[in-house]
Amino acid sequence: MSLIEVENLDKKFKIYRRGEGITGYLKSFVSRDYDEVNAVEDLDLEIEKGNMVGYIGANGAGKSTTVKMLTGILEPTSGRIEVDGINPHRERKKNAMNIGVVFGQKTQLWWDLPVRESFKLLKEIYEVSDEDYEARIDEFDEVLQLSDFWDQPVRKLSLGQKMRCELAAAFLHHPKIVYLDEPTIGLDVAVKERIRDFIRKMNEEKNITVILTTHDIGDIEDLCERIVVLDEGRKIYDGTLNELVNKFTSRRIILETEDVIELEIEGVEEVEKVNGKIEVIFDSEKISASELMKEVLEKYDVSDFQIKEPDIEMVVKKIYNEGI
Numbered sequence: 151m152s153l154i155e156v157e158n159l160d161k162k163f164k165i166y167r168r169g170e171g172i173t174g175y176l177k178s179f180v181s182r183d184y185d186e187v188n189a190v191e192d193l194d195l196e197i198e199k200g201n202m203v204g205y206i207g208a209n210g211a212g213k214s215t216t217v218k219m220l221t222g223i224l225e226p227t228s229g230r231i232e233v234d235g236i237n238p239h240r241e242r243k244k245n246a247m248n249i250g251v252v253f254g255q256k257t258q259l260w261w262d263l264p265v266r267e268s269f270k271l272l273k274e275i276y277e278v279s280d281e282d283y284e285a286r287i288d289e290f291d292e293v294l295q296l297s298d299f300w301d302q303p304v305r306k307l308s309l310g311q312k313m314r315c316e317l318a319a320a321f322l323h324h325p326k327i328v329y330l331d332e333p334t335i336g337l338d339v340a341v342k343e344r345i346r347d348f349i350r351k352m353n354e355e356k357n358i359t360v361i362l363t364t365h366d367i368g369d370i371e372d373l374c375e376r377i378v379v380l381d382e383g384r385k386i387y388d389g390t391l392n393e394l395v396n397k398f399t400s401r402r403i404i405l406e407t408e409d410v411i412e413l414e415i416e417g418v419e420e421v422e423k424v425n426g427k428i429e430v431i432f433d434s435e436k437i438s439a440s441e442l443m444k445e446v447l448e449k450y451d452v453s454d455f456q457i458k459e460p461d462i463e464m465v466v467k468k469i470y471n472e473g474i
């Protein structure tokens with residue numbers, strides 16, 4: 151059995167269309183005037199212990215909704231979820247002991263308490279022993295440098311400082327699984343690096359399973375071997391980042407030439423002029439770069455050329471913008 155098992159999972163939201171004024175308000179109680187949003191549709195997912203999975207997709211694809219169902223905050227409309235053998239919604243408390251969560255947009259620390267006190271509370275809630283607590287705080291401090299603001303109330307922290315605390319808080323009880331929903335949103339490069347180092351360390355050294363939702367391509371490249379791509383609530387890809395790039399990226403060759411290039415060859419998808427140079431977009435499964443260049447050089451006078459490797463950023467952006 152996998153640590154996380156999801157089968158035929160659906161989440162529908164009802165959005166009531168309410169008329170104007172008080173009559174509209176009253177009518178909304180009796181009429182069935184609503185739209186339905188399929189936030190997550192027929193999702194199957196299996197995640198093994200120790201995996202680090204990137205969960206990506208465009209705005210509104212259903213990523214946060216999935217995380218909310220996995221953590222037990224939302225009840226699925228239908229389908230099955232088991233997290234370490236537990237139904238997260240029905241056994242929310244039991245599930246909570248097994249997991250850590252960071253929602254990049256929200257804080258789960260106590261706003262008015264100094265960081266130190268917030269952590270002491272978490273220690274009690276999660277029943278972490280004194281010995282473990284001391285050791286973990288020291289270890290977290292090394293990477294996240296929490297002691298710089300240990301005695302500040304949470305509300306006075308900068309965004310980067312707050313996120314470092316949130317991360318540490320999510321991992322404090324060494325949960326089996328940590329869900330990170332946009333943990334690097336709005337952060338500068340240096341803090342992002344620190345947070346990524348920390349996530350990697352926790353995953354590698356403590357074998358903590360991590361589900362990471364992000365729009366940051368750097369997070370995905372740095373951390374995730376496996377990615378799951380969601381599009382309008384449906385899973386459209388589940389595999390390695392490399393495979394995705396190979397599967398979905400057309401390659402490009404850039405030619406410097408005065409000639410008018412016309413290529414009626416199988417595998418050539420597009421020929422266009424960009425900044426005075428000719429870009430040939432081709433499908434590398436149908437024609438190799440060397441075969442294509444041979445054809446080009448036989449017919450045309452080319453002064454220089456460049457073969458562009460597939461670019462992960464482009465692929466992910468393409469998925470975000472267009473789906474697959």
Ligand SMILES: Nc1ncnc2c1ncn2[C@@H]1O[C@H](COP(=O)(O)OP(=O)(O)OP(=O)(O)O)[C@@H](O)[C@H]1O
Nearest residue numbers: 163164187189207208209210211212213214215216
């Ligand atoms: N509480 C809610 N009530 C009604 N509709 C909702 C609710 N929560 C989410 N939705 C809708 O469900 C869909 C999925 O939303 P979700 O927040 O899961 O997307 P997401 O992939 O996390 O997007 P983003 O990248 O913007 O964070 C969207 O169409 C959203 O408007």
Ligand SMILES: [Mg+2]
Nearest residue numbers: 213214215331
């Ligand atoms: Mg979201």
